[in-house]
Every structure is written in structure tokens, then in C-alpha cells.
Amino acid sequence: MSLLEVRNLRVTFDTETGLVQAVRGVSFSLGHERLGIVGESGSGKTMTGRAVLRLIRPPGRIEADAMTFDGQDILHASEREMRALRGKRIGMVMQDPKYSLNPVMTVGRQLTEGLRLRDGLGRADATAKAIAALEAVQIRDPGRVMDAYPHELSGGMGQRVMIAMMLIPEPELLIADEPTSALDVTVQAEVLSILDRLVRDRGMGLIFISHDLRLVARFCDRVLVMHKGLVVEEIAASRLLDAKHPYTKGLLNCLPRIGGPRGPLPVLDRAGI
Amino acid sequence: MTLIEIENLTVTFRSKGREVRAVEGVSLSVGARESYGLVGESGSGKSTILRAICGMAPVTGGTIRIGGQPLPTPRGRAFSTEVQMVFQDPYASLHPRHTIDRTLSEPLAIHGMPDRDARVVQALTDVGLPPAFRFRYPHQLSGGQRQRVAIARALMLRPKILLLDEPTSALDASVQAEVLNLLNRLRAEQGLTFLMVSHDLAVIDHMCDRIMVLQHGRTVEEIHREDLAGARMTTAYARSLFDASADRMLGGTTETAP
Known part of the structure; x- marks a missing residue:
């Protein structure tokens, strides 16, 4: 089917x-x-x-x-x-990281928000999972990126952050x-x-x-x-x-x-x- | 004859006490009526190299000469009749509250040129737009039409050099083809020299005779068009750009396209 x-x-x-x-x-x-x-x-x-x-x-x-x-x-x-x-x-990756990430939230908070609200994970578990997701999209220094605001990232990094964010819940359709x-x-x-x-x-x-x-x-x-x-x-x-x-x-x-x-x-x- | 000569150009930005070398020791020379790609x-x-030519980047070393003459700082009026720039984003580079007519006649007014009406109409015709477009605002045009206006604006003072x-x-893609064709036609008609920047190797290859590959502000390789087509690049980085180019993505079978 x-x-x-x-x-x-x-x-x-x-x-x-x-x-x-x-x-x-x-x-x-x-x-x-x-x-x-x-x-x-x-x-x-x-x-x-x-x-x-x-x-x-x-x-x-x-x-x-x-x-x-x-x-x-x-x-x-x-x-x-x-x-x-x-x-x-069903996940969706939007076109432009400049407009699709929240500019006043660190990447780490945006990545863990869903995990904590939707899946009810604790702070440490959520952070570990978010870091693993950033590693999965080949971000070399996930710790630094977690603390960064979107404007501090390059376009390519921002795009990968968005992909990581969408992949954390393991959607069946992207x-x-x-x-x-x-x-x-x-x-x-x-x-x-x-x-x-x-x-x-x-x-x-x-x-x-x-x-x-x-x-x-x-x-x-x-x-x-x-x-x-x-x-x-x-x-x-x-x-x-x-x-x-x-x-x-x-x-x-x-x-x-x-x-x-x-x-x-x-x-x-x-x-x- | 060499028209643009850049020797050992270095551009350094300073922010928060940190120095960023955007361009480091780049040299190039472009002949009259040549088309050179970066x-x-x-x-x-x-892009910083183009901005440095226009005096819009902090040059900290090296020289730029146009037609053998070193450029004055600030660039001054004579410069704008020689060199003009067309920017990437036609949405951002045209004044949203100025009619096309005002955008196109402003350089004429600044330089005190006569026959503004006729020149504006001629400029629109040259870039393939109906003369009635002069009474429109940028938001009433499509992206391709706006870029045509931006090209018309750059050509108002009949410069010899276009920085693209x-x-x-x-x-x-289809509008890109139209604009590239337009640029090539104008270059032939008006004897222009192009210095063109793009991240798309196929576009640069289509437009330019010689190509410089840059990475981290330094020259990686300068390559002739024929050598690029024959994949005769000497550096690994140029080759990786070549391999990743969208043009290669059909596995080189594009030659058989109908």
C-alpha cells in the first residue's frame, strides 16, 4: 500500500x-x-x-x-x-533557514523543544538526542551549534539544523x-x-x-x-x-x-x- | 589591451577586534572586451573582489588599475561612467518607491546628460522591455523583468565594464537563459568587458573565456574555458567543484539531449 x-x-x-x-x-x-x-x-x-x-x-x-x-x-x-x-x-524542511528558524532562540532550545513537550523527555535526554541528530547531519561541532543563535550559523549549517530538527521524530514521510x-x-x-x-x-x-x-x-x-x-x-x-x-x-x-x-x-x- | 588589472589584492574586514581576510593576494588581468569569470x-x-573594485570593501593591500590608471578613493564620477555593477537580487537592488523611469534617469541627472527621455526609452528597448514599463514600480515586474531593468540602469552611462x-x-532556469542571452547580446553590441561572479560553474563556463577558481579568499586556479570543458584542471578543489556541478548530475549524458 x-x-x-x-x-x-x-x-x-x-x-x-x-x-x-x-x-x-x-x-x-x-x-x-x-x-x-x-x-x-x-x-x-x-x-x-x-x-x-x-x-x-x-x-x-x-x-x-x-x-x-x-x-x-x-x-x-x-x-x-x-x-x-x-x-x-510527516516532517517538512522549509526553504530558507533565515526565515524558518526562530531567530531569538538558540539552536539547542529549538531542537529540544519538541522532544521535551511532545515526548516528555528530560533536559539531559533531550540534549543528548539533539546532539546525536546534529551529528547525524554531519555537523562537526554540535556542542557549539547547540548554543548558537540562527544568525551565527552559515546557510549550510542552518539548513542542516532544520533537517536535523525534522528527523528527530523519525517521520515516515519527509x-x-x-x-x-x-x-x-x-x-x-x-x-x-x-x-x-x-x-x-x-x-x-x-x-x-x-x-x-x-x-x-x-x-x-x-x-x-x-x-x-x-x-x-x-x-x-x-x-x-x-x-x-x-x-x-x-x-x-x-x-x-x-x-x-x-x-x-x-x-x-x-x-x- | 588590458583593461582591468588587479595585483596582489587583499581585503581585510575588522569586526569585534577580529580580522577577517576576505581576499588575500589575488591578482588577475582582464583584457578589453574579454569576459572573465570568478x-x-x-x-x-x-563578490568581495567586485566590491573592492567599486570601493565598497576595505582594501588593505595591492592595487587595482582600470585602463592603466590607479583608482582614486573615493571613486568619483568618472569611475561610474567606466564601471557599473549588476547585483544578485533584483528585488533588493531597485528602489521600491521609485518608478523605473526615475531609477533609469537618476544617473543621467547626476551626470547632467541631455535627452533623458529618449535615453530611458532606448535603454528599455535595448534590454527587451516595452517603453511603457517606465511608469511602473519594481513590484509590478517579474524577477526577470526587474533584472533587465537593473541591467538597463547599469548601462545608462554607457560604461565599458560591467561587474556582474x-x-x-x-x-x-528559463528566465536565466533569457538574461544570459541578453547579456551576451549587449556585450557584443556595446563592446563591453565583463567581470562576472557565480557559484554555478556551468553559467560561468557559458559566459566567460577565462575563469578563476577561488577558495577562502585565495586563488586556487586560473583556467581557460577549453580546459574546463576538457576537465583539464590541475587542482583537486577545482575538480571537486567541477564534479559537484549540477551540470554533471546526469552523468555526462546531457550531450545526447534532444
Whole structure:
């Protein structure tokens, strides 16, 4: 049975200028695998990820024919039931550590807060577990990082702290929204291998949201390509180069390549899509 | 002819009694109409080199010469007609309460140039924006359009040198392609010299003839475009950047892409 099942998901916002449909009927199912969602800004990829956790505030509305997580209906679940899922069974790594970590709390307090409130651990146990989590994401000096405030960390460190925080409750599903876009390429490779190991070792399901088609292609098993709120193509990552849809092809071709031709880069023909 | 000459540049920031060497002993020279790239990870000092040229970083050693002349401090008016910079984030680099028209005509007003109206319209046309955009505010434009405005602003005084600090890293892939194409077209049309910073090796490779790899403020390697494409780098660090580049992530099979 699949871990997550989404059928005909729609996210709608009421705005002054009328209804805006950010997601217009997205369906997918996810097992214990790495699913990539790719698209440009405004394609609805982030909204799709947030809708799974029902993290869309009014006036935004989430509608779907069905949305189930491990057999449980998450479309009609109460707020209380959702709270039991969020973090504990479905984790989410947000895009930017600058905005997603609490700026006036030390990393240590943020990491242990959940452990102490949710799991009722004592201070020493919680600290030990938090340090172990930081070590798991290859932070070399976890003691120093525990005492640091978010602004004292680099982008890569902050990102790893967020990943550590999400992994402490050992969720069955992790939604990672551009977890590496703020990182340097070498750090990016490190963070990806951490996520990869977690999928393999823990059998975690992963939804990897990114604008970088090539990165997703290398890292994920399956890719959904989104454009204007719709999935335009679903394809096995290894077969991405055989993509049929003109938008997918356009996204692939407009990237410069090392040693590629020097002429103008092919530009996405928006009229044809 | 050498247009930009940097010799032994050192930039030191002082904060809380601590000294941080952001750039240490970097030398480079860029010929007229050449396009030169600086790559490295965050903290490698690549952006600081551009800022040092503009007089926006505390230079503590070495010399910078433009067209053979050492730069005065403060840089002065003549400098802005020679050298202009395009910043990474078009959301942050345009004044949110100034119309595009005001943003573009300000440098003309400061330098007392005539025909402001015609020049603003021409600048917008040059970067592929409709002239009616001059009455808009930055928030009424998309990210790519804003970066086009930022490029137009940099070109208002017809400089010879453009310093490009990650000009496309805040943009979507398809918009990045449009902006890179625009920059290449403008370089050919106006005979510009580029000094471009990026963390994306594929972007730098597409745009630049020669490339300097930086790490911790020092030069690691200077490499020609052909040698980069042929993976003929001599240092392990340059190779690790090359291997980790998103471009390599399809296992080198991108050549067969339709």
C-alpha cells in the first residue's frame, strides 16, 4: 500500500481580483521512495507540498477527491489529528533557514523543544538526542551549534539544523522544499547524501521539491514536472532525457552546460505550452 | 589591451577586534572586451573582489588599475561612467518607491546628460522591455523583468565594464537563459568587458573565456574555458567543484539531449 495518496488536489486563493488556482488538480501516490516535484516559481510545487500537511491558511482553500496518509484521511482530519501527524509522522524542511528558524532562540532550545513537550523527555535526554541528530547531519561541532543563535550559523549549517530538527521524530514521510537551493554545490551534495541515506536506512518516503530539474533527476526515483498548477509530465528520473512534454524539454535545454555551445541558449517558448 | 588589472589584492574586514581576510593576494588581468569569470563557494571572496573594485570593501593591500590608471578613493564620477555593477537580487537592488523611469534617469541627472527621455526609452528597448514599463514600480515586474531593468540602469552611462555579481542566481532556469542571452547580446553590441561572479560553474563556463577558481579568499586556479570543458584542471578543489556541478548530475549524458 502506498504511503501517501493524493487525488485531484486543488489549492485555491480568493483574492481581490477573483479566484486564483495555485494547484489545479494534481494526483500522485508515493511509496517508500524519492519523488521529485519540479517547476518554476508559481508552478504550484510548494503549495502542493504544503497542502499535504494542510499548512495553507485561509483565504487559501484545499480541495481534493481524496488525500490519505498511511490509510488515514488527511483531507477531513481534525486540526488535532493533523497536529499529531505534523512533525511526528510527516516532517517538512522549509526553504530558507533565515526565515524558518526562530531567530531569538538558540539552536539547542529549538531542537529540544519538541522532544521535551511532545515526548516528555528530560533536559539531559533531550540534549543528548539533539546532539546525536546534529551529528547525524554531519555537523562537526554540535556542542557549539547547540548554543548558537540562527544568525551565527552559515546557510549550510542552518539548513542542516532544520533537517536535523525534522528527523528527530523519525517521520515516515519527509517533504523537503528546496532544501539545498541556498547551499554551495559541495555542501549540497553532502545534504543530499544525508537525505539519501535516511531514505535507504529508515525506509522513509521523500517528496523533494526543487526548481532544479537536473538535480532532481540525479537524486530522485520519479519526477513530477509542474507548470501553472498542473502536472504536465510524470517520468522516471532515469528516463528524463526522453521527456515528451515541450515544457520539460524546454526546462532541460535552457540550462547552460560546461563545454556546451556558445550561441544563445534555447529559450522556453511559453506560447506553445 | 588590458583593461582591468588587479595585483596582489587583499581585503581585510575588522569586526569585534577580529580580522577577517576576505581576499588575500589575488591578482588577475582582464583584457578589453574579454569576459572573465570568478567562481567559488560562499565566503570565497569572489563578490568581495567586485566590491573592492567599486570601493565598497576595505582594501588593505595591492592595487587595482582600470585602463592603466590607479583608482582614486573615493571613486568619483568618472569611475561610474567606466564601471557599473549588476547585483544578485533584483528585488533588493531597485528602489521600491521609485518608478523605473526615475531609477533609469537618476544617473543621467547626476551626470547632467541631455535627452533623458529618449535615453530611458532606448535603454528599455535595448534590454527587451516595452517603453511603457517606465511608469511602473519594481513590484509590478517579474524577477526577470526587474533584472533587465537593473541591467538597463547599469548601462545608462554607457560604461565599458560591467561587474556582474551572480546576475541570474535568483531567477528561474528559463528566465536565466533569457538574461544570459541578453547579456551576451549587449556585450557584443556595446563592446563591453565583463567581470562576472557565480557559484554555478556551468553559467560561468557559458559566459566567460577565462575563469578563476577561488577558495577562502585565495586563488586556487586560473583556467581557460577549453580546459574546463576538457576537465583539464590541475587542482583537486577545482575538480571537486567541477564534479559537484549540477551540470554533471546526469552523468555526462546531457550531450545526447534532444
